[in-house]
Amino acid sequence: MNETKRIQTLFKLYFFLIFGALGTLVNYAPLYFKQINFSGTQISTILVLGSVMLILIAPKYGLIFDTAKNKRNVLLVSILVMAASLGTIGYFKAFIPILILWVIYRIVNGPLYSISENLSYGVITTQNNSFGGIRLWGSIGFAVAAWIGGWTYQLYGLQANNLLFFTLMGLSALVLLRMPASVFEIEKDAGTRDLSLREVFKLIVDNRFLLLMALALALSDPVQDGVRSFENIYLENLGVQAGMIGLANMLSALTEVPFMSYADRVIHKFGIRRIILFVFVFDILRRLSVWFFPSAGMVFTTSVMNSISFTFRLVCSITLVNLCLPKQVTSAANAFVGVTLFSLGYVISNALGGLIYDSWGNRPIYLMGAAFSLLSLMLALSAGELQLAEKKQAN
Numbered sequence: 001m002n003e004t005k006r007i008q009t010l011f012k013l014y015f016f017l018i019f020g021a022l023g024t025l026v027n028y029a030p031l032y033f034k035q036i037n038f039s040g041t042q043i044s045t046i047l048v049l050g051s052v053m054l055i056l057i058a059p060k061y062g063l064i065f066d067t068a069k070n071k072r073n074v075l076l077v078s079i080l081v082m083a084a085s086l087g088t089i090g091y092f093k094a095f096i097p098i099l100i101l102w103v104i105y106r107i108v109n110g111p112l113y114s115i116s117e118n119l120s121y122g123v124i125t126t127q128n129n130s131f132g133g134i135r136l137w138g139s140i141g142f143a144v145a146a147w148i149g150g151w152t153y154q155l156y157g158l159q160a161n162n163l164l165f166f167t168l169m170g171l172s173a174l175v176l177l178r179m180p181a182s183v184f185e186i187e188k189d190a191g192t193r194d195l196s197l198r199e200v201f202k203l204i205v206d207n208r209f210l211l212l213m214a215l216a217l218a219l220s221d222p223v224q225d226g227v228r229s230f231e232n233i234y235l236e237n238l239g240v241q242a243g244m245i246g247l248a249n250m251l252s253a254l255t256e257v258p259f260m261s262y263a264d265r266v267i268h269k270f271g272i273r274r275i276i277l278f279v280f281v282f283d284i285l286r287r288l289s290v291w292f293f294p295s296a297g298m299v300f301t302t303s304v305m306n307s308i309s310f311t312f313r314l315v316c317s318i319t320l321v322n323l324c325l326p327k328q329v330t331s332a333a334n335a336f337v338g339v340t341l342f343s344l345g346y347v348i349s350n351a352l353g354g355l356i357y358d359s360w361g362n363r364p365i366y367l368m369g370a371a372f373s374l375l376s377l378m379l380a381l382s383a384g385e386l387q388l389a390e391k392k393q394a395n
Contacts, residue, residue, distance in 0.1 A: 007183060011120045012137040014175045018079075018116065020141030021168035022109075023253065024149040024161045025086055027245070029102075032158045034233055036093045044354020046099050050106030051347045061111035063200065063332040071119075071184040076173055078112040083169040090158035118334045121318050122327065123183055132315055136260035139307075141168075143253030150245055200329045204336065210324040212383035213276060214337045217317055218344060220280060220369075220376035234362035235303075238296040248303045255307040263315040272323070273386055276316050279309045280377035287370035294363045323386070 033043045065074050085104040092098050121131045145164065152160045205211055235245050267275050286302045286309070321333045349372065356364050 003180065003182075007123060007180065008134060010175055010179050011124070011134050014116070014172055014179075015120070015135060015138035016141035017168050017172035017175060018113070018141075019138035020145035021165050021172065022113075023142035023145030024152075024164040024168065025089075025158070027146055028149060028153045028158060028161060029089065030233055031153065031236060031245075032090060033098075034236070038095065040354045040357035042095060042354075044351055044357075046102050047354075048347050048351050049099060050103045051344075053103050054106045054110050055344060055347070057107050057111070061107075061115075065111070065115050066329060066332050072176060072179070072181075075112065075116065075176055078108050078115075079169055079173050079176070081108045082112060083166060087162050087165050087169070090162050114334050117314070117318055118321075118330055119183070121322060122330065130261070130264045131318070132260040132263040132311075135314070136257045139253045139256035139260055139311075143250040143256075146253060147247060147250035150247065150250075154241060200325075200332045201336065203325055203329065204333060207324050209383050209386050210320060212379055213273075213320060214317075216280070216376040216380040216383070217276070217313060218337070218342045219379065220283060220373045233357075234365075235296065235299055237362065238299065240296055240300070244300075248300050251304045252307045252310075255304060256311045259308055259311040260315070263311055264319075267312075267316060267319060271386070272316055272320060273380070273383070275312050276380055277377065279312050279316075280373050280380060283309050283373040284370050284377070287366045287373065290366040291363065291370065294366075 030043060033046070038046075065071055068074050082105055085101045085108070089098055089101050089105075092101070117131075117135060120134055124131050124134050145168065149161050149164065152164065204214070235248070240248075286305055290298050290302055317337060318334060321330055321337055325333050349368070352368060353365050356368065
């Protein structure tokens with residue numbers, strides 16, 4: 001096996017494991033919170049405070065990675081902290097310890113996945129390969145783990161899921177250690193220098209298309225996450241068991257695979273602007289479907305259809321930053337766009353979602369999701385066309 005093939009294989013395995021680990025727990029944490037009698041407001045408080053801390057930390061985290069001499073160690077420490085926080089939530093029932101552990105998990109989780117995806121994008125595209133073709137293995141890992149995790153939670157409780165989580169996180173660290181040192185050596189654009197966090201922000205703000213599209217994605221993507229935070233509870237309230245909820249999560253992740261395989265080519269053929277606009281329209285219709293037809297079958301189906309918008313949002317977001325900004329700042333920029341900005345919307349949507357859930361139940365949350373997607377569509381239309389000539393070069 002040559003070096004290029006080896007790196008691709010290692011990234012596929014790495015994504016399979018880290019996303020598989022996430023799939024064993026993250027979908028079932030809200031069910032666990034409900035099981036131990038947390039209210040909707042308490043659940044949204046946990047989700048919101050985690051996102052608030054993430055907003056403050058993520059860009060700095062990305063910049064630390066961009067400037068670190070040993071980038072591998074940054075990821076290894078992140079894996080360890082995530083395992084120690086998310087992996088131990090199931091051993092507690094009191095609100096404050098769970099809140100603290102969730103906040104620690106969120107601080108590390110966002111940058112870990114954002115940096116890993118951006119790192120693979122930079123390495124894979126320089127080898128003339130598809131980022132989506134590598135990242136799809138994360139979707140497969142998540143799908144398998146979500147299905148197994150659903151039945152494990154239903155039969156044995158969240159602590160059994162913790163054991164699966166610890167195993168997959170440990171294996172992902174081992175794979176990271178096997179990656180060649182060259183993977184972590186990011187080549188800078190010619191004539192550029194390291195930039196401060198403020199300078200990175202300025203590059204984003206000065207690029208009108210990037211800024212408005214990032215804001216549009218940030219306004220609606222976290223809202224979909226906010227809907228999903230209560231979606232599993234909604235399915236359970238409609239009589240769907242945890243095993244079937246796991247099946248929905250598995251099917252959603254599995255159907256990401258074909259879209260992830262061709263996402264790069266679709267974006268290249270139709271243009272990143274058209275694909276982002278399509279995603280917003282698609283999500284408006286998807287969320288309104290549940291509002292008008294609030295059945296378990298419709299919630300299940302539209303949950304699976306999340307794979308389409310999730311895939312194109314992810315690939316478009318990473319591609320957008322890499323198209324518009326110099327290489328040596330893309331980790332920090334992706335952390336800001338894909339984590340900090342998205343978390344602002346996540347805070348708002350989860351806070352509103354918790355209040356709506358406690359006051360009127362799950363159904364109106366879908367109307368909220370459609371409304372935010374409509375605002376995103378209007379913002380994206382005002383961004384104009386992408387001008388690659390606007391790409392900023394650091395001096």
